[in-house]
Amino acid sequence: MTRPLLITDCDEVLVHMVRHFADWLGEAHEVDFTFGSWELAKNMRRRSGEALSQEEMYGFLHGFFPEQMHRQTIVPHAREAIAALGRQADVVILTNLQQQCQTHRVEQLAAFGIEHRVVCNQGGKGGPVAALVAEYAPSVTVFVDDLPVHHQSVADHAPEVWRLHMVSEPQLAAGIAPAPAAHARIDDWQEGQAWIEARFVAAEPAPPVEAFATT
Known part of the structure; x- marks a missing residue:
């Protein structure tokens, strides 16, 4: 059977993942992350006030995986x-x-x-x-x-x-x-x-x- x-x-x-991704973005890239949407790019903004594109968001994701997976x-x-x-x-x-x-x-x-x-x-x-x-x-x-x-x-x-x-x-x-x-x-x-x-x-x-x- x-x-x-x-x-x-x-x-x-x-x-x-996202809580640790958010910490890393702030520490390493001066990007703030808010927990408002499942669309990650909408949650990310540079501290200069600039929003991020989907392409930029994926670039950060590729930086997190696999090098920062130990944070999870x-x-x-x-x-x-x-x-x-x-x-x-x-x-x-x-x-x-x-x-x-x-x-x-x-x-x-x-x-x-x-x-x-x-x-x-x-x-x-x-x-x-x-x-x-x-x-x-x-x-x-x-x-x-x-x-x-x-x-x-x-x-x-x-x-x-x-x-x-x-x-x-x-x-x-x-x-x-x-x-x-x-x-x-x-x-x-x-x-x-x-x-x-x-x-x-x-x-x-x-x-x-x-x-x-x-x-």
């Missing part, structure tokens, strides 16, 4: 939840980092006690999620991510996958509305673990979000 499959993001789901810290209860879920299901960490950061991410997570397959990706996550579902042929799949755009991408490419919207950074979560394409919004791993386990037990494909919301 096939096992369930959990596909989870990493930054702001398993490990904190584990999200509360993530280690314990992933350990428990990993006893029931296959687990894949699908992270939007460039491929040269893959080894750094594996080592980072292993240091926190999370040792599962890591897949690096660029762009929407729907295609990679669909490919992983085809590869594992699971009894049921749950996808966890902090960005609404990825939930929409998965809904478009793999609609049978359950989608849990999780933003584990409290300063960021307050300014991010629940993803319209997600089946649930839970920002805590203890509650999130229970929700995921319920999906594993039922072993049913995900319905359209609208239908799930009315049950």
